[in-house]
Amino acid sequence: MRKQILNYLEKNSRIDLAELAVLLDTDEVTIANEVAAMEREKIICGYHTLIDWEKAGVELVNALIEVRVTPQRNRGFDRIAERIYNYPEVTAVYLISGGYDLLVTLEGKTLQEVAGFVSDKLSTLEDVLSTATYFILKKYKDHGTILTRKTKSERMLVTP
Amino acid sequence: MRNPLSKKITDIEPSGIRKFFDIVSEMKDAISLGVGEPDFDTPWRIREEGIYSLEQGRTFYTSNAGLRELKEEICKYQKRKIQVDYVPEREVIVTVGGSEAIDIAFRTMLDAGDEVLIPQPSYVSYLPCAVMADGVPVVIPLQQKNEFKLTAEELEAAITPRTKILVLPFPNNPTGSIMTREELEPIAEIVKKYDLYVLSDEIYSELTYGRQHASIASFPGMKERTLVINGFSKGFAMTGWRLGYVCGPAGILSQMLKLHQYAIMCAPTNSQYAAVEGLRHCEGDVRMMREAYNQRRRYLMHELRRMRMECFEPYGAFYIFPCIKEFGMSSEEFAERFLAEEKVAVVPGTAFGESGEGHIRISYAYSLDDLKVAVGRLGRFVDRLRSER
Numbered sequence: 386m387r388k389q390i391l392n393y394l395e396k397n398s399r400i401d402l403a404e405l406a407v408l409l410d411t412d413e414v415t416i417a418n419e420v421a422a423m424e425r426e427k428i429i430c431g432y433h434t435l436i437d438w439e440k441a442g443v444e445l446v447n448a449l450i451e452v453r454v455t456p457q458r459n460r461g462f463d464r465i466a467e468r469i470y471n472y473p474e475v476t477a478v479y480l481i482s483g484g485y486d487l488l489v490t491l492e493g494k495t496l497q498e499v500a501g502f503v504s505d506k507l508s509t510l511e512d513v514l515s516t517a518t519y520f521i522l523k524k525y526k527d528h529g530t531i532l533t534r535k536t537k538s539e540r541m542l543v544t545p
Numbered sequence: 546m547r548n549p550l551s552k553k554i555t556d557i558e559p560s561g562i563r564k565f566f567d568i569v570s571e572m573k574d575a576i577s578l579g580v581g582e583p584d585f586d587t588p589w590r591i592r593e594e595g596i597y598s599l600e601q602g603r604t605f606y607t608s609n610a611g612l613r614e615l616k617e618e619i620c621k622y623q624k625r626k627i628q629v630d631y632v633p634e635r636e637v638i639v640t641v642g643g644s645e646a647i648d649i650a651f652r653t654m655l656d657a658g659d660e661v662l663i664p665q666p667s668y669v670s671y672l673p674c675a676v677m678a679d680g681v682p683v684v685i686p687l688q689q690k691n692e693f694k695l696t697a698e699e700l701e702a703a704i705t706p707r708t709k710i711l712v713l714p715f716p717n718n719p720t721g722s723i724m725t726r727e728e729l730e731p732i733a734e735i736v737k738k739y740d741l742y743v744l745s746d747e748i749y750s751e752l753t754y755g756r757q758h759a760s761i762a763s764f765p766g767m768k769e770r771t772l773v774i775n776g777f778s779k780g781f782a783m784t785g786w787r788l789g790y791v792c793g794p795a796g797i798l799s800q801m802l803k804l805h806q807y808a809i810m811c812a813p814t815n816s817q818y819a820a821v822e823g824l825r826h827c828e829g830d831v832r833m834m835r836e837a838y839n840q841r842r843r844y845l846m847h848e849l850r851r852m853r854m855e856c857f858e859p860y861g862a863f864y865i866f867p868c869i870k871e872f873g874m875s876s877e878e879f880a881e882r883f884l885a886e887e888k889v890a891v892v893p894g895t896a897f898g899e900s901g902e903g904h905i906r907i908s909y910a911y912s913l914d915d916l917k918v919a920v921g922r923l924g925r926f927v928d929r930l931r932s933e934r
């Protein structure tokens with residue numbers, strides 16, 4: 386049941402719980418209790434809205450930054466990751482296998498702002514060995530949703 | 546000039562659906578609950594494989610009965626799904642949709658005057674195909690009180706010395722009914738007792754909800770008298786690819802293959818390659834679609850109950866078949882008025898046979914958002930009809 390609820394909420398967190406109960410063949414109280422429990426247990430960590438800022442006419446700059454760091458004794462990467470993710474302009478930090486260590490995603494108002502963050506804050510952290518910054522030019526798909534959706538269906542209206 | 550047409554073809558009625566389609570397409574901004582095909586795009590893996598097959602220049606005929614890999618995958622699939630063993634070399638033909646399989650099955654098996662039992666309401670093509678094959682269609686009107694399932698008594702009562710084939714259309718279009726193993730068992734007994742053959746149209750086999758699909762071919766002694774028809778249109782959302790298949794005894798299929806070979810040559814090549822990918826890798830996509838249909842089905846049942854519309858709960862395909870008798874009009878009138886007044890298209894039950902009278906077919910191959918709009922209008926319409934009476 387939890388998995389089914391989560392599958393649904395992940396795609397549409399605004400769904401009415403009574404409606405969700407119908408779709409999942411259970412009652413509203415059960416759903417409400419499960420959702421509340423999962424919020425308490427931090428299984429559900431938040432409810433966000435997927436926004437196409439470009440369409441909204443708001444200019445935002447998104448960047449992906451590869452960061453190579455020196456892991457610290459006893460703490461590995463956690464301490465340095467924390468120092469990075471506490472900046473509010475950082476939208477995500479992942480520990481990555483492969484040629485570098487941390488992948489940081491960043492959102493800023495301008496190119497300068499992002500570039501400034503990388504050169505002033507990120508590169509100057511003492512455990513950071515190097516960074517490589519990639520600016521996002523266009524979002525085709527985000528969070529499983531295709532943003533450049535095609536036109537309407539070509540199905541006929543009535544078929545056997 | 547001489548009449549260019551055969552009596553056989555001019556005697557066949559055009560499909561009731563077609564008539565309705567013409568009315569609907571005249572109407573601007575009508576919305577529809579009248580579609581008999583999935584709203585999902587074909588899973589991307591399958592589409593991508595179709596593209597790849599074109600890039601690779603796989604644009605030639607395949608062998609008549611279909612690509613070897615595809616036939617092998619179909620046999621493995623049938624083994625998994627209905628627990629029947631078919632031999633890829635002899636016991637499967639890949640066809641242009643289930644439609645072609647239905648057609649060539651009748652033409653291969655019927656002599657003039659042989660009777661074909663067709664339970665109705667059911668898909669529109671069985672009857673005309675039987676007629677074009679010189680068979681005599683004998684309709685078994687299914688009953689609402691049995692949730693439009695075929696009972697052993699109804700079957701036995703319809704059998705004559707000329708009866709040769711029983712069409713078994715479950716999961717059913719338009720009623721959404723399915724027949725469980727327990728319900729099929731007595732049917733299988735009668736088929737054997739009277740030495741009949743079965744054409745089991747299992748095109749909706751992937752779409753059953755909370756109940757397992759069962760095939761009559763899986764009963765002892767039934768494989769040799771059953772043609773199982775299936776395809777990719779519904780479960781894999783591949784209607785436009787035109788791909789289906791028939792599994793059955795080699796003795797029948799080898800003769801069907803002659804017809805297929807002369808009339809069709811082979812099913813579309815790139816569709817066949819794409820379908821191999823579908824059978825190998827797309828169980829998850831099929832499950833995802835099934836779950837979505839199931840949610841919509843529950844939503845619609847819930848809403849119909851709230852409107853106090855009479856409707857048995859369907860466990861298959863993507864249709865519900867509510868009863869509209871309380872409004873004192875025919876299905877056709879109901880559908881026409883609903884369209885005229887609320888601009889929503891549904892298909893009158895009679896498009897699937899006279900025994901569909903008093904019902905309408907509502908398809909839930911639509912997004913929940915679309916369904917909500919349509920259901921809102923249905924509620925309003927039903928209220929109005931009740932207040933008129």
Ligand SMILES: Cc1ncc(COP(=O)(O)O)c(C=O)c1O
Nearest residue numbers: 545642643644668718776778789
């Ligand atoms: C019950 C049934 N059988 C067969 C078909 C034919 O499907 P296809 O020729 O696309 O495989 C349909 C299509 O609507 C159907 O509803």
